[in-house]
Amino acid sequence: MRIKRRTRTAALVSSLLAATAALAPGQGAHAAPAKPTAAQLSAASAAVQEADVAGTSWLVDERTNTLVVTVDRTVGAAGVEKIRAAAGDAADAIRIERTNGTLRPLISGGDAVYAPKWRCSAGFNVRKGATYYFVTAGHCTQGKPPYYADSGHATSIGPTTGTNFPGSDYGIVQYTNGSLPHPSAVDLHNGGSQRITAAGTPTVGQSVQRSGSTTGLHGGKVTGLNATVNYGGGQIVRGLIQTNVCAEPGDSGGALFSGSTALGLTSGGSGNCSGGGTTFFQPVVPALKAYGVNVF
Template identity: 55%
Template sequence: MKHRRITKRRTAIAGAAAAAVVGAAFTLQSATATPAPPRAADLLSAPAAAKLASSVTSDLRGDTAGAYYDTEARKLVVNVVDKAAADKVREKGAVAKVVQHTLAELKEARTTLSDKATIPGTSWSVDPRKNKIVVTADRTVKGGKLRKLDTVLDSLGSKVALQRTSGEYRPFVAGGDAITSGGGRCSLGFNVTVGGEPAFITAGHCGKKGSEWSADGAAIGAMEDSQFPGNDFALVKYSGDAEHPSAVNLYNGSTQKITKAAEATVGQKVKRSGSTTQVHGGEVTGLNETVNYSEGTVEGLIKTNVCAEPGDSGGALFAGSSAVGLTSGGSGDCSAGGTTFFQPVPEALEEFGAEIG
């Protein structure tokens, strides 16, 4: 098993996209005045907000404390810890929000959690809206495990917040299109090319290097690489001469064309396609999530409120024509809802030297 590699892209996202923006213009008005509607030129799309977040956090470096996208106001909100940084943020066209904790303080708290609270059934990531690390514990965290977790959280004070989920964190093994190997079923993520040769990416926990894969009863290829835990991605090289369109199955007789890979942004609207529950939508709620499955810890995941179930593993998380993530695991189901985690696609492509297509 390969050790997880921290890429430059993920490091940038941990600083830039770990922030969120809540829109509200800081313009003084009289008590009776009616606020003027925002100009179309001042509104940002989710991709534009992600690009601006990267630029702002890069320029201000340690003076920012995360950012997020306010979907209703269509603005980028950047957390800062002093007035001087707030002025710089506004000059760049984003909304400044003065908060208590710096990213360095939250990073130190994450290190403490990793050292002292790596307990199966827990996860955590920075929530830029709350300026805290939100730690989630599933239903298996009780008794001595819960007491241990509470002790660590108490030591971190206002930098952390605990929430519980009634489900149980597990990889979704059991699917866009269904793919099978050795009696197990997962879902194909995205078709890619490696050195001009066709392949696809899926979840690493779905199978081991060298495993043979089939679709609709026909052999389609062998797994060239698989990484789990640490990461959760795998590469399967196609065999044969069949067509491999760069598209996601929408399970309504049509497909969504995929033209590129993109980083996720907190607040972004996304959809997931899998062979068990087909297509469901929701929102990105966290980035750089650390998830402690019983099989081991996976870091750097995307957290969403999109539902998924066993067999959806490896399936596509996308936003329009952009490939965003590969279904990893989570809790709940598509009847009651739940939390689902996704391996970011750009990191998998970088690791394999692959391109969407």
């Protein structure tokens, strides 16, 4: 009898194991979804750009291996559906997030600098040999306007000598007024300044500060790299630094820095310094290389 019970028990266990094996892997067991491949992420990124929905930005979140598409308040359900439809089979690689306000270049109609039709912020003072310049946002230098140190346009700084926008967002203005000081420092808007001695590339999670002529000095963290922003009207800018540091119109071109290291130039964003927002910065190193200038 004992022998028979063992035999029946063994037969029952064998049957259960066989039944379990028959369910694997598709029945009863739920495999984790595969992460998007690099090809899928690339295809999704290209599709978002092709969809051309103004008020969007996107970057690859390497922690989750997804393409994070941020949409502002002007983008409705139809805009989101247009993006997903354009992505096709790569749509599963996309994660949609919303941001308050409207994504826009932060120009108005560091230290304030004035073109004939708008105000921006100086980024970093730089030099090539004995010639001095400041770098700022490229959307501030479109049309290569002259720049002035005052809103009445009485004190000339000098001419715009280079501009890159859209695609990138950097420009350069030469100091031709020898009476104006041009130290390698960032205004902290509290009576002090931060000496700048180097230029570098930020990392995600790094603590940073931003100086601008509208809102002064604010701090936060880098939340992403290599972001693309569609400001609308064909104004798409790539390779940007994304942060949670607030900014407002007129802060465009202002300095993003960490300690004595220059990191970026304010491009645009959404929100404001009352409720917060998302901001984007042109990395400064490509701008310096493009014009053959250095911080000093």
